[in-house]
Amino acid sequence: MFKIAVMGCGVVGSGVADILLEKKEELSTRFKDEVALGAILDIRDFTGTPYEAYTTGNADEIFANPDIKLVVMTIGGLDLPYQLSKRALESGRHVVTSNKEVVAAYGKELTKLAFDNGVQFLYEASAGGGIPVIRPMNICLSSNDIYEIQGILNGTTNYILTKMKEDKMSFADALALAQKKGFAEANPTADVDGHDACRKIAILSSIAYGAFVDYKDVPCKGIRDVSYEDLALADKAGFAIKLIGSSKNTKQGVVISVEPLLLDKSHMLSGVSSVFNSVLVKGTYTGDVMFYGKGAGKLATASAVMGDIIEILCGTNPKVLPGYAENDAKVISDSEGMSRYYIRIKINGDVESTEVRQVAKSIFGEEGKIILPDNEAPSYMAVVTGYVSEKNLDAKKVELEKTLSVTCENIIRVEG
Amino acid sequence: MFKIAVMGCGVVGSGVADILLEKKEELSTRFKDEVALGAILDIRDFTGTPYEAYTTGNADEIFANPDIKLVVMTIGGLDLPYQLSKRALESGRHVVTSNKEVVAAYGKELTKLAFDNGVQFLYEASAGGGIPVIRPMNICLSSNDIYEIQGILNGTTNYILTKMKEDKMSFADALALAQKKGFAEANPTADVDGHDACRKIAILSSIAYGAFVDYKDVPCKGIRDVSYEDLALADKAGFAIKLIGSSKNTKQGVVISVEPLLLDKSHMLSGVSSVFNSVLVKGTYTGDVMFYGKGAGKLATASAVMGDIIEILCGTNPKVLPGYAENDAKVISDSEGMSRYYIRIKINGDVESTEVRQVAKSIFGEEGKIILPDNEAPSYMAVVTGYVSEKNLDAKKVELEKTLSVTCENIIRVEG
Secondary structure (H helix, E strand, O other): OEEEEEEOOOHHHHHHHHHHHHOHHHHHHHOOOOEEEEEEEOOOOOOOOOOHHHEEOOHHHHHOOOOEEEEEEOOOOOHHHHHHHHHHHHOOOEEEEOOHHHHHHHHHHHHHHHHHOOOOEEOHHHOOOOOOOHHHHHOOOOOOOEEEEEEEOOHHHHHHHHHHHHHOOOHHHHHHHHHHOOOOOOOOHHHHOOHHHHHHHHHHHHHHHOOEOOHHHOOEOOOOOOOHHHHHHHHHOOEEEEEEEEEEEOOOOEEEEEEEEEEEOOOHHHHOOOOEEEEEEEEOOOEEEEEEEEOOOHHHHHHHHHHHHHHHHHOOOOOOOOHHHOOEOOEEOOOOOEEEEEEEEEEOOOOOHHHHHHHHHHHHOOOOEEEOOOOOOOOEEEEEOOOEEHHHHHHHHHHHHHHOOEEEEEEEEEOO | OEEEEEEOOOHHHHHHHHHHHHOHHHHHHHHOOOEEEEEEEOOOOOOOOOOHHHEEOOHHHHHOOOOEEEEEEOOOOOHHHHHHHHHHHHOOOEEEEOOHHHHHHHHHHHHHHHHHOOOOEEOHHHOOOOOOOHHHHHHHOOOOOEEEEEEEOOHHHHHHHHHHHHHOOOHHHHHHHHHHOOOOOOOOHHHHOOHHHHHHHHHHHHHHHOOEOOHHHOOEOOOOOOOHHHHHHHHHOOEEEEEEEEEEEOOOOEEEEEEEEEEEOOOHHHHOOOOEEEEEEEEOOOEEEEEEEEOOOHHHHHHHHHHHHHHHHHOOOOOOOOHHHOOEOOEEOOOOOEEEEEEEEEEOOOOOHHHHHHHHHHHHOOOOEEEOOOOOOOOEEEEEOOOEEHHHHHHHHHHHHHHOOEEEEEEEEEOO
């Protein structure tokens, strides 16, 4: 008897409940045990739905049932799901969650708590939605030393950037469309300012590098400043612009960020469009490995939750605590590092763009690549610089703005 | 004490031995047991190498050692690795292999034999090299009903097609280059005629659909007929040409093939170039999921073998036989199915290409899209048809060749 309680019957929770109801027989046959939905914790009224018979508003009832061996935590927010997860683990029940806030904030503590209680705390659905990425890193790639991760980790922002590019839309219009379609929330901050991606890259990096990365240490920049003009100019120069969560494991510490980046079109992440997510993992033995799929959505996310449940049913048994539950990562900044940069320059009325081109060329050197829009007498242009340090870039920007009556309106780093 | 014997110390085997030697301490700590290379079976002389102390030419010695709990089977060919795998499983040892010939031919039998002996037979490295795909399908996605797989499963052919396209090379020249670089063998048949991809799509489909697909039932066409002109014309029309192993699970049976296909450039597999491989899996809950990485190479493939070893060390324990070890798949042909096709037409001297265009248009209708090369007075052109059945396509081809003095030189199906 292996009964599963779903706590929080919202989008993801109801998806898990649906799959458990649909696949009860198949799972029970596969694992030679009665594997079934045992209870749903939710204060809403589910009268007349398939959930009705399972629902209770009282968590104590669930914790009093010895047949419940696993809790699916799909309550949103932070404190309540954390407290209930803790209680479940302490009572000797496995916990599987899609709640990235809880994992990013308490993943270290809850993983240790699970280990001490001889159960598991798994969260495949918390970073990458329906994409299998945590398990492949934990098992398939785990003989490798993983040294770098890059990911498109937020479907909302990827949808907005895709729409802006394809339909020549402004950020505001694309955001409004995403909200209308249900891909973005009324308050879109968590997505468009990069906070969601930030938690996910912290979670993935913690696992990959065996040291807990605090998401609050991750420098984070969203996509509000990216314009259609940026996407079009970058495209002309052979780049896509994507919101990328990335991290590198160096001897000095972990370099990590969430920011829009120009990706060369040969970069595998550059072709990931709309609500799809993708994670590129670099390992010492395996080189580049990429995982791609739906980063959100009821059934895709529920499918990842089911993967965790199935792993537990397969009987895997970690013999030692994972590194991130014991060690903290040192997050360092890479301000000395060299990068190329894309700079969009607004040309004010009294400057001929040919003059701007000459000055830009003299400041950014032969490596600086000028990109002009298709229209005649353009009021803006862009430069993709050669490799410069952040400090050096600032100096060049000041020099440009001092020499000419122009404004550097947007600066985006180029990947690689 | 968990000692591992590597049978066959060639490219992949030596990679596994290297990783086991390098990671001995890390693995032993992680699994609270002495996890180490125990023996190497190979008749070659490894004097002066790190393998020397482990090597024996006598399999009996290895089977007499009770500390050897797992055999890594990296001997090439079919009969010897099959016999040794069988013997290892019967002696209660796990077997992990990268040998796709053995898995495609005997995977069903060996999986059952492993189950009956309470051990595991795993083969992540046999389909997709270093890419984690079998384990994610088995665990992460396994609540889904997987209904379709498409993959670039052979690095050699993908390298050849990439080089032909990028450097305007003929098939023969690109093949010669691949041979020079060590990406293709002196006898390239297994790769360029699709036999390698054929075994891999059969292996992946067996797992995904829970029924054993015999690779000998898979219709298989290689890339020998693809020319640079095809790649350039397809590119002009917005397509890439890739060698695709694909299968669909239908109510009537499994539709499966290996063939070059035109992929729309928005298709995620269209951007996979050079020696990289990629597998797209479609599941009922999760939708499209894609895995990408190196399909071959010493350490990448060894990394996949290590993933299987780590899974076994994690203690997973299948409670029932997987479906493909009990059931055979019914492979059916889809000759009634509708597809679009690319047809390259050679225009013989006495036909004006404008006339060919008109006739082609009248035969293939408004949906037929004509693609002309950039050169003036071209001696060839192509048509991408609308949806037609294979039978109907043949009729149209005959009509075209009868009406005009032209030859349909190459026909390639369009994906989707």
